[in-house]
């Protein structure tokens with residue numbers, strides 16, 4: 001009886017998207033389990049693979065099967081739950097086994113192969129040169145990997161190794177090595193009891209002081225981490241203790257601790273307000289029901305949602321359960337992470353893209369080993385291997401960053417629902433502006449709706465003034481700041497409070513335009529205008545899509561007029577205008593351009609909290625989730641930038657973003673004032689946000705979505721084809737459309753005609769798309785899968801690429 005493992009190999013081709021059979025070598029039998037990561041031969045190469053299932057009883061043909069070469073981890077990386085979940089992800093997003101599996105684990109767990117050489121005991125080969133002699137000595141000492149040998153001895157080493165391999169003097173082994181491995185430290189541990197150690201220490205107190213110190217430390221702490229103690233393993237004192245049998249040297253694994261992104265903000269546990277207590281009760285009930293129930297927590301900005309999450313998780317831990325809390329792009333929410341880590345300490349693991357690969361690996365491993373029971377993280381943390389999961393919290397549940405834009409196109413909110421059902425747990429979707437989808441699901445009775453309609457201590461919502469910029473323009477004002485905005489800023493800063501200025505566009509100006517002929521300067525690779533940047537005395541044009549840069553032309557490239565002028569305002573321009581007008585104010589700008597460096601975001605938040613900033617100016621990243629008690633004024637420079645995007649969610653996004661940014665004002669003792677500048681003061685999204693009137697916005701928006709059949713009244717799928725040549729991209733989209741129309745029809749699906757994407761060309765690739773509206777994924781998924789297969793492979797051979805985003809947020 002041999003046993004066969006069904007393995008998904010790490011080779012990226014759609015045709016290989018099935019398990020392959022491998023023989024389980026005798027020494028792994030009974031130990032190998034589904035979810036284990038293994039190392040296998042495949043074709044003429046070696047690669048890592050994931051065991052999907054095992055057939056212990058299989059025999060016969062197993063003889064001819066290739067064997068598993070190694071098992072890469074002590075425990076299977078994938079729990080049985082995650083293996084099941086990968087099937088769901090595959091089914092829901094039409095991705096491959098490999099894509100689904102790899103999206104669940106940290107990138108550090110990607111092994112590559114290392115070839116290692118070992119001298120075969122016995123007579124050495126003829127050593128004809130000094131170099132050969134040295135190489136042989138090196139190999140005789142211990143096995144060596146190929147790359148370092150060649151680096152050390154030059155290309156001749158490769159020839160010699162070939163020669164010795166064929167003469168049988170050297171053996172070769174292929175081993176797997178992870179991209180990022182465990183961090184190990186050398187520790188000295190006692191091999192005698194405390195009494196013996198103390199006696200030995202006393203005996204050496206005079207003659208061998210260093211040994212005595214080490215022995216005392218060993219008796220007390222049971223180990224000495226040598227690097228921390230500033231002692232080398234080769235130190236004579238260490239060696240002496242080892243030789244005398246009093247201690248041994250060991251390699252010990254240590255976790256890398258991620259601290260960079262979190263703020264040490266300790267917040268004591270609070271007495272809940274009645275609204276918070278009611279919300280907590282609803283969550284605990286959902287947990288107790290053990291039926292995978294979902295709760296929408298609709299709490300206005302500053303209503304104290306975080307405290308409710310923290311206490312729900314505490315209850316969950318008290319019952320021995322685990323929890324996952326998702327936050328959007330965690331690097332942007334250092335306060336949230338800080339509140340979790342200061343409340344739960346070592347029981348929390350933090351997982352997000354701001355960590356180094358090593359930190360992420362170690363945090364993940366702490367979860368897998370059951371040492372951390374609470375996970376706080378961004379989108380992919382929804383796959384954290386938390387066992388006995390009782391609660392999933394999705395904070396700011398309306399955020400589009402929960403949807404993965406690349407393959408596999410999963411939505412973490414949906415995965416949260418799956419995991420809650422699978423574990424008989426509960427899921428909470430918290431937001432000040434729940435999405436239309438959440439509202440719809442609640443109306444259909446699929447989710448429970450809980451409201452916290454007031455701020456903590458009944459603090460008032462900020463007062464909002466809408467400024468009609470058309471009016472200001474008519475009255476001859478050309479400045480960036482209206483009278484009301486200037487007044488609000490000055491009032492706040494003069495009273496020692498802080499102000500926040502929001503503008504959703506980075507750079508200096510939106511684009512440059514020739515006044516002679518009306519032409520703007522376009523990116524050569526993309527179908528969009530270049531953005532003007534001005535910083536540190538320099539000026540350049542930059543593409544926000546592909547990062548292409550060029551100088552600002554002095555004359556128009558089309559008509560030759562020296563009339564190229566900037567249009568549209570960006571954050572750099574606002575920063576400049578603030579400096580001009582109020583030179584003594586301390587202004588901090590926060591956008592993608594100022595926060596690229598690791599930790600930059602946390603530092604900025606800290607500076608605001610420490611009162612080192614008068615005006616915080618920035619894009620989306622200052623609009624959400626931050627809790628600054630001293631901010632009394634919020635100004636929105638231009639509310640229309642988001643409204644004008646060609647997206648059916650533009651109104652919802654505007655409403656949500658304005659509500660969030662207004663909500664940053666007046667969160668503590670001081671009352672909040674806000675000013676919104678806009679060219680469309682009557683738009684329902686702006687009006688509703690200004691009046692804090694959720695119901696009004698939702699009613700209008702719902703009617704519109706229903707009339708035009710947009711989500712939540714259907715789902716959208718977008719097929720994308722891109723190619724350097726326009727005709728290929730168009731052709732692939734047309735073919736997909738044709739295939740799909742052949743297989744599905746209304747009412748199951750409405751297939752819209754193939755058309756160029758919003759940005760027709762990006763990064764040198766033409767892009768065409770097909771949008772499909774459907775209502776039940778199960779009724780259309782097979783048609784999608786086969787239409788996609790009919791197009792994608794051919795497109796890949798032509799040097800282009802395709803993608804299919806189902807349950808898409810945008811078109």
Ligand SMILES: Nc1ncnc2c1ncn2[C@@H]1O[C@H](COP(=O)(O)OP(=O)(O)OP(=O)(O)O)[C@@H](O)[C@H]1O
Pocket residue numbers: 267270271272273276299300301302303304305306307431432456624625626627663667
């Ligand atoms: N029960 C309580 N008593 C006193 N203060 C509280 C209580 N609960 C929360 N707070 C404080 O109220 C403030 C706002 O809470 P929190 O940041 O959780 O708001 P939120 O609901 O998440 O709002 P937003 O959606 O705007 O992020 C915080 O400073 C928090 O410490």
Ligand SMILES: [Zn+2]
Pocket residue numbers: 514515516517518519556557558559560561
């Ligand atoms: Zn011109």
Ligand SMILES: [Zn+2]
Pocket residue numbers: 523524525526543544545546547548763
């Ligand atoms: Zn570009």
